Amino acid sequence: MSSSKLKKDNLSQEDLLNFSELFKLMKPRVMSLVIFTCAVGLLTAPTIVSTQDAIIGILLVSMGAGAAGALNMWYESDLDALMSRTCLRPIPTGKVNKNQALIFGITLSVISVVALDYFTNRISAGILLFTIIFYVLIYTIWLKKRTSQNIVIGGAAGALPPVIGWTIATGSLSLEPFAFFLIIFFWTPSHFWALSLYKSDDYKKANIPMLPLTNGIETTKANIFVYSLLMLPVIIFPYVINFVGLVFLIPSLLLTIYYNYLCFDLYRFKKNKFSAKKAKSIFGYSILYLFLVFVLFLIDKIL
Template sequence: MGSVGDYVALLKPRVMSLVIFTAFVGMMLAPGTLHPVLAAVALLCIAVGAGASGALNMWYDADIDRVMSRTAKRPIPAGKVTPEEALAFGMTLSIGSVVILGLLVNWFAGAFLAFTIFFYAVVYTMWLKRSTPQNIVIGGAAGAFPPMIGWAAVTGDVSLESFVLFLIIFMWTPPHFWALALFKKGDYETAGVPMLPVVAGETSTRHQILVYSLLLAPIGVAPFLLGYASIAYGVASAALGVAFVWLAYDVWRKRDGDVARKATLRLFKYSISYLFLLFALLFVESIAGRIMG
C-alpha cells in the first residue's frame, strides 16, 4: 500500500505547479469576473486534471521509467504503487476533475480539460512518445493548454489572447526538453525512446534548439505587441528572449565534452526561469490593472 507521498509523487507535483501558475495567469488576464469560490474550484480542477495526466503517464510508462536513472525512483518502478492502483487513481481524478469543472464552472472549460488529459495520456504518452522524435513538439500542446483552460473558465470561450499564452508555452517546450534530452541522451537510448538527440543526433538537435529559440523570442513579446501587456513587459520579455537565444546559440556552438554539457544544463535551467518570469510579469500587470481599473 503506497503512502500519501507516493500518490502525491504520481501527480508530478513540479509539473502541476507550473500548470497551476499558468492557468491562474490565464484566469487573471481573461476579461470578465468569476466568483472567487468558483475560481478556486476551477484552479483546483485544472490542477487535479494535470495530476491525473501525470498518474496515467506513469502507469503507461512504467517500463521506460524502470530503466532511466531520472525516473527509476518513481512510485511504480520503485514498487511502492502497483500499476493497477496508479491507473485507478488517474482515471478517478480525471473523471472527477472534468465533471466538477463542468458542473460548477462551465462545460466548455470541462470539455477542454478532458481533451487535454486525453491528449497527454493517449496522444502523447501512448502514441507520440514512443513513435516519433517530434513527440515533444506535438505532445507539448498538452502542457500549453492550461492558460487557455483558465481563460475558458472565466469566459466560457477562448480568444487570440489566450492562444498567444498557449503559443508561448508550445514554442518553449521543444528547446526546454531537448536541452534535457541532450543532457540525458544515454537514458533515452537505454529506454528506446526516440528523442531527437537519439534519432537525429546531437548536431541536428542543437540546430533545432536554436531555431525554436529564435521563434520563441518574438512570441514572448507578443502580449505587448497585441496591446494587452505594457511596454515594461515588452522590454523585459525582449531582454529575456535575447538571453534565451544567446544561451541556445551557446549550446549550438559548444559541442564537445564537459563544456557542451554545462552549456546545455545552463539553457535547461534558464528556460524554466524564462517561462516563469514571463507569466509572473503578466500576472503582476493583471493585478495592477485590476487595482487601478
C-alpha cells in the same frame, strides 16, 4: 499502549505513506506549473471571478493534470524503471502497483472533468478532457516511442492550462489566451531537448527516440537555437494584439534575447559535441524564463 492502539497508529502511517506515493504519481512539479499558468490565465481575463470559484477551478485543473501524470506513469512504468531520472517513481520502486495507478488516474480524470463542468462551464471542462486525452493517448501512447518530434506535438497538452484558466473566467475563447498557448508550445522543445542532450543515455536505455539519438547532437543544438529564436515573435504577439503593453514587452524581450544567447552559445560549441554544463544552464534558465514571462503578464495586468 494497547496492541489495538499500535495497530491503529500503524494503519494511519500506512495510509499517509500510500497517499504520499499516490500524490507523487500526479507529478507535483508539473502540477505546480499547471497551477501557476492556469492562475495567470484566469487572473488576466477581463471577467472578475470570486476567490472561491477561482480556487475551485484551478484545483480541478491541477487535479486533471495530475490524473494525466498518473496515467502516464501507469503506461510508462517499464520505461521509468530503466531511466535514472525516473527509476525512483512509485511504480518502479513497488510502492504503488500498476492497477492502483490506473484506477487512480481514471478516477481523478472523471472527477476533475465532471466537477469542472459543474462548478465552472462546459468549455473549460471540454478543454481539460481534451488535454488529458491528448497527453495520455496522443503523446504518451502514440507519439513518444514513434517520433523524435514527440515533445513538439505533445507540448500542446502543457500549453492548455492557461487557456482553461481564461475560459473558467470568461466562458469563451478569444485571441488573448492563444498567446499563452503559443508561448508554452514554442518554449517546450528547446526546454526538453536541452534535457535530452545530457540525459541521452537514459533515453537510449528506454529506447525513446529523442532528437539527439535519432538526428544527432548537431541537429539537436540547431533545433534548440531555432526554437529559442521563434520565441521572439511569440513574445511580441501579445503586444501586437493589444493584450499587453510595454511593461510586459520590454523585459520579456530582454529575457528572450538572453535565452537566445544561451542557446547560441550551446550551438557554437564544438561540432557534434555539446557541453553538459551549457545544456543544463539552458534547461534551468528555461524554467525561470517561463515563470518570469508569466509573472510579467500579471504585472502588466496590474499596472
